[in-house]
Amino acid sequence: MAETAETRRSRRRSPWLNGKLMLGIAVLVALLSLQWIGPLFVDTQEALIGSTTPNLVPVGQKANPALGFKPSKSAHPLGTDSQGRDMLAVMVVGTPRTLYVGLVAAGLGLIVGTILGFLAGFSRGLTDSTITTLTDVVLTIPPIAVLVVVAAFFTQTSVTLLALIIALFAWPTATRQIRAQVLSMREQGYVKMAQLSGASIWKVMYGEMMPNLLPYLAASFMSMMAATILVVTGLETLGLGSIRLPTLGTTINNALQASAVFRGMWWWWSPPVVVLIVIFLSLLLVTLGLDQVANPKLRKHL
Amino acid sequence: MLRLSRRYVLARLGRFVLTVWFGATVIFVVPRLGRSNPVDAILGRLAQSGASVQNADQLIAGYKHRFGLDKSVWTQYAHYLENAFTFHQGYSLAQFPAKVDTLIGRAAPYTIGLLLFATLVSFALGTLIGALLGWSRTNPVLRRVLPITLVFTALPAFMLGILLIYFFAFRLRWFPYAGAYSSNVTPGFNLAFIRSVIEHGALPALSVVIVTMGVWALGMRGMMITTAGEDYMVLADAKGLRSSRVFWSYGIRNAMLPQVTQLGLSLGSIAGGFVVVESVFAYPGLGGLLYQAVINNDYTLIQGICFYLVLGVAFAVLILDLIYPLLDPRISYSKG
Amino acid sequence: MTDESSPALAVRDLAVEYATDRGALMAVNGVSFSVAKGEILGLVGESGCGKTTTAMALLRLVQHPGRIVAGEALIDGGQNIVALDEKQLRSVRWRRIALVPQGALNSLNPVMRVKDQLGDVIQTHEDRRIGGRELRERIEHLFMLVGLPSRVYRLYPHELSGGMKQRVCIAMAIALDPPLVIADEPTSALDVIVQRVVAQTLLSVKQRLGMSLLLIGHDMGLMAQMADRVAVMYAGEIVEIGPTSAVLGNPRHPYTQTLIASVPTMRTRGLPRMGSDESAPDLASRPRGCAFQARCSSVMDVCRSVAPELRAVGENQRAACHLYPDGVA
Numbered sequence: 020m021a022e023t024a025e026t027r028r029s030r031r032r033s034p035w036l037n038g039k040l041m042l043g044i045a046v047l048v049a050l051l052s053l054q055w056i057g058p059l060f061v062d063t064q065e066a067l068i069g070s071t072t073p074n075l076v077p078v079g080q081k082a083n084p085a086l087g088f089k090p091s092k093s094a095h096p097l098g099t100d101s102q103g104r105d106m107l108a109v110m111v112v113g114t115p116r117t118l119y120v121g122l123v124a125a126g127l128g129l130i131v132g133t134i135l136g137f138l139a140g141f142s143r144g145l146t147d148s149t150i151t152t153l154t155d156v157v158l159t160i161p162p163i164a165v166l167v168v169v170a171a172f173f174t175q176t177s178v179t180l181l182a183l184i185i186a187l188f189a190w191p192t193a194t195r196q197i198r199a200q201v202l203s204m205r206e207q208g209y210v211k212m213a214q215l216s217g218a219s220i221w222k223v224m225y226g227e228m229m230p231n232l233l234p235y236l237a238a239s240f241m242s243m244m245a246a247t248i249l250v251v252t253g254l255e256t257l258g259l260g261s262i263r264l265p266t267l268g269t270t271i272n273n274a275l276q277a278s279a280v281f282r283g284m285w286w287w288w289s290p291p292v293v294v295l296i297v298i299f300l301s302l303l304l305v306t307l308g309l310d311q312v313a314n315p316k317l318r319k320h321l
Numbered sequence: 322m323l324r325l326s327r328r329y330v331l332a333r334l335g336r337f338v339l340t341v342w343f344g345a346t347v348i349f350v351v352p353r354l355g356r357s358n359p360v361d362a363i364l365g366r367l368a369q370s371g372a373s374v375q376n377a378d379q380l381i382a383g384y385k386h387r388f389g390l391d392k393s394v395w396t397q398y399a400h401y402l403e404n405a406f407t408f409h410q411g412y413s414l415a416q417f418p419a420k421v422d423t424l425i426g427r428a429a430p431y432t433i434g435l436l437l438f439a440t441l442v443s444f445a446l447g448t449l450i451g452a453l454l455g456w457s458r459t460n461p462v463l464r465r466v467l468p469i470t471l472v473f474t475a476l477p478a479f480m481l482g483i484l485l486i487y488f489f490a491f492r493l494r495w496f497p498y499a500g501a502y503s504s505n506v507t508p509g510f511n512l513a514f515i516r517s518v519i520e521h522g523a524l525p526a527l528s529v530v531i532v533t534m535g536v537w538a539l540g541m542r543g544m545m546i547t548t549a550g551e552d553y554m555v556l557a558d559a560k561g562l563r564s565s566r567v568f569w570s571y572g573i574r575n576a577m578l579p580q581v582t583q584l585g586l587s588l589g590s591i592a593g594g595f596v597v598v599e600s601v602f603a604y605p606g607l608g609g610l611l612y613q614a615v616i617n618n619d620y621t622l623i624q625g626i627c628f629y630l631v632l633g634v635a636f637a638v639l640i641l642d643l644i645y646p647l648l649d650p651r652i653s654y655s656k657g
Numbered sequence: 658m659t660d661e662s663s664p665a666l667a668v669r670d671l672a673v674e675y676a677t678d679r680g681a682l683m684a685v686n687g688v689s690f691s692v693a694k695g696e697i698l699g700l701v702g703e704s705g706c707g708k709t710t711t712a713m714a715l716l717r718l719v720q721h722p723g724r725i726v727a728g729e730a731l732i733d734g735g736q737n738i739v740a741l742d743e744k745q746l747r748s749v750r751w752r753r754i755a756l757v758p759q760g761a762l763n764s765l766n767p768v769m770r771v772k773d774q775l776g777d778v779i780q781t782h783e784d785r786r787i788g789g790r791e792l793r794e795r796i797e798h799l800f801m802l803v804g805l806p807s808r809v810y811r812l813y814p815h816e817l818s819g820g821m822k823q824r825v826c827i828a829m830a831i832a833l834d835p836p837l838v839i840a841d842e843p844t845s846a847l848d849v850i851v852q853r854v855v856a857q858t859l860l861s862v863k864q865r866l867g868m869s870l871l872l873i874g875h876d877m878g879l880m881a882q883m884a885d886r887v888a889v890m891y892a893g894e895i896v897e898i899g900p901t902s903a904v905l906g907n908p909r910h911p912y913t914q915t916l917i918a919s920v921p922t923m924r925t926r927g928l929p930r931m932g933s934d935e936s937a938p939d940l941a942s943r944p945r946g947c948a949f950q951a952r953c954s955s956v957m958d959v960c961r962s963v964a965p966e967l968r969a970v971g972e973n974q975r976a977a978c979h980l981y982p983d984g985v986a
Contacts, residue, residue: 152336157343159340159634160344160347160589160635161631162590163593163630164344164593164628164630165348168347168352168623171615171620171623195586245475246590250590253479253593256597257597258612258616259615271480275601280486285487292480292483292484295476296476296480300475314547551763552758552763553764553766555720556756557766558718558750559755559756560750560755560777560781561749561752561781563781566781571769574766574768575767578768649768650767650815651767
């Protein structure tokens with residue numbers, strides 16, 4: 020049977036295909052792909068200390084020798100910092116590393132959070148109270164407080180370890196959201212029908228509830244990712260990040276410690292700042308896009 | 322206002338104590354994960370990084386006394402808890418013989434003042450802006466203009482801080498970029514001091530306000546839109562009430578309830594973010610102190626600050642929890 | 658300016674359209690009726706027939722994507738509600754026409770005390786500032802009229818039972834002594850016993866204050882108890898209208914007949930007879946002719962091509978059906 024104009028129109032209007040969501044994800048994927056595409060164009064070894072001439076200004080800027088700067092070289096279009104790192108290489112290496120922390124922590128947090136959220140929402144009673152109390156307790160503790168202690172006492176923290184620890188603080192966000200959704204979905208007709216027809220709890224969860232939960236899971240993931248990158252970058256700005264390979268936060272910290280802002284070395288501190296802005300904006304866009312999927316009332320506005 | 326049921330208050334107090342205990346325990350456990358003796362660990366680190374500690378004997382003796390290091394881990398733990406809850410965090414390593422608690426006591430007012438101010442302002446502004454954006458009868462001009470205030474929502478506060486320093490302190494020189502007050506001003510209740518404090522606090526506060534404002538605005542906008550569809554809103558219109566009254570007493574009063582809950586949940590991250598903002602601005606609050614402590618490998622000070630951070634946030638959440646039933650009359654009557 | 662002989666409400670050709678994905682939908686398709694002073698007119702029909710939309714239209718509360726596209730509604734022979742601007746509307750609302758909403762489950766502001774919700778409507782509409790004591794006395798007088806204990810004064814909505822909440826809504830509706838009150842399914846969401854109490858409250862209030870009442874619902878029993886006249890709606894149109902005893906006792910329109918027949922009585926045995934197609938009418942694609950043709954057991958050829966108009970079929974009773982082409986009694 021030929022497709023009528025109606026079905027074509029309603030398919031085009033699938034809420035998942037909204038502009039914000041797609042733009043945000045596209046940008047994030049592009050930044051992440053620097054991990055593989057970047058090394059094809061840039062020598063990543065130049066992201067390490069002392070690998071090139073320090074204090075080179077970026078292409079197009081005049082160097083003021085009185086301030087200790089050297090004229091630009093086309094091999095280093097974004098200039099170099101005062102410790103001899105090529106800024107372009109730093110960006111290519113650091114961006115995926117920062118995103119990686121976000122992905123790992125958010126991913127782990129989502130898995131733990133979903134399991135606990137489901138358990139709490141479905142079981143009610145003591146299980147629910149225990150999980151809820153634990154969630155609230157962990158949520159209240161400022162992650163920075165614990166992370167600073169960890170990072171200060173264990174200076175060999177790798178990025179992966181940091182990500183795992185941050186995940187320990189990320190999961191409550193997901194748990195709360197999932198639990199709230201499960202609680203409201205429990206009462207829905209289709210869930211009760213499935214239960215009445217003898218389906219096991221797992222079948223009900225995956226078959227009936229998951230599809231409707233997807234936008235909330237995705238939104239949780241995004242907000243956990245934003246929170247994680249925020250925390251890890253903050254930690255690195257305090258000087259507690261990994262030392263060898265750069266990340267966006269450690270670069271900012273290096274720049275601040277070398278008073279880059281006041282020496283006018285804008286090419287040192289602004290690239291990581293700009294990239295972070297782009298990352299957060301993309302995450303925000305994705306979250307707004309997911310909001311529209313989840314809450315039809317918001318689809319008309321903005 | 323005896324609407325708070327005893328059960329509710331006890332439950333919230335219990336959660337407060339539980340949270341602080343949990344945080345304190347984590348802070349206690351982490352340094353001991355590597356070695357069994359924290360003082361050795363501390364001294365070991367110091368030796369590694371080439372620093373020297375004056376009066377090492379006094380320090381070690383003081384620690385052994387305070388923490389009973391010759392006794393079992395559990396006794397140490399008990400002592401630690403006892404000390405923590407009586408506000409005895411020991412001596413600072415880098416600024417010996419200064420006590421951690423004293424240093425924190427000096428720094429805390431700056432953080433509490435600025436953070437409290439910034440959080441309240443951003444919550445109030447953000448909620449109002451969000452409500453206006455979510456209300457169908459808002460002035461269309463306002464509707465166009467207000468979203469501009471939300472541009473910086475996606476940033477971490479400390480990054481906006483860096484940008485603000487660059488533009489307003491470095492380029493335009495309108496504001497100072499470090500400290501809480503100028504060195505040529507004497508502290509006290511005089512106008513020059515107060516003005517200096519405000520000048521120095523403006524950019525750090527602004528960083529937090531501009532960024533968090535957007536979060537509240539977005540949330541409130543969503544809630545207002547949802548609330549606008551409720552039956553009591555329709556009836557409020559039918560009653561012929563003034564638009565402003567419907568907006569405030571029927572709309573905002575209901576829509577902001579989840580926002581307040583969200584505020585309580587976010588205090589942990591807001592405090593964390595603020596700590597980093599302070600370090601960027603060299604502001605002598607807890608954040609600035611923490612930054613100094615990290616640079617100087619002042620492990621006792623780090624532990625102390627982190628404990629007080631946990632305590633402070635948990636306390637703020639407790640206050641918020643106790644205020645909440647005043648806003649939502651349904652709460653203290655439901656289960657805990 | 659009230660004309661003593663004019664009806665409390667006169668509705669002519671009211672039409673409300675909804676814009677949907679499948680095109681424009683006429684939820685109310687040219688409805689005309691009037692409510693005399695001191696009369697109770699019942700508006701019945703199944704879900705989706707347009708009765709609530711009609712009520713919302715009379716209060717100008719139709720929300721996007723719906724809008725009033727035609728017709729007029731005159732209150733007390735004077736102002737046309739449909740044509741009022743925002744400012745005029747605000748002064749007319751509640752003072753001349755008030756609403757007792759459906760079910761009252763969510764119609765009261767959860768964070769305001771009862772006294773404040775009753776108080777603010779009084780304060781808003783009076784020209785002068787009413788002092789605390791006078792306000793309290795007025796509210797307690799309203800409580801007395803609806804049979805609420807005075808302790809309700811300081812309570813919050815969640816502390817009230819369903820029946821009490823509904824009576825608060827009734828008290829709110831009569832607070833300004835309006836000439837017309839619309840009650841939209843006032844007893845639907847309540848328990849059977851409570852329904853009776855609320856219905857009686859409504860009736861006693863009406864008798865005491867002498868206002869007109871437009872009673873909307875699908876409960877024929879309630880209509881039989883309370884309404885002086887009844888109008889039956891189907892697919893956004895009025896298909897029969899007349900005195901309650903006539904319409905319920907001697908229904909002329911086939912739809913009215915099925916409605917009455919579907920009410921179980923102590924004496925009926927066997928299943929009521931319904932039309933061939935049970936589904937609710939699709940308002941987006943109206944057939945040519947009578948809207949009821951698909952479900953009507955007496956359908957004729959003319960029904961499929963010409964839409965019937967309301968014609969007299971008895972004393973003061975009118976029905977829109979081709980079975981009565983010349984208004985046969």
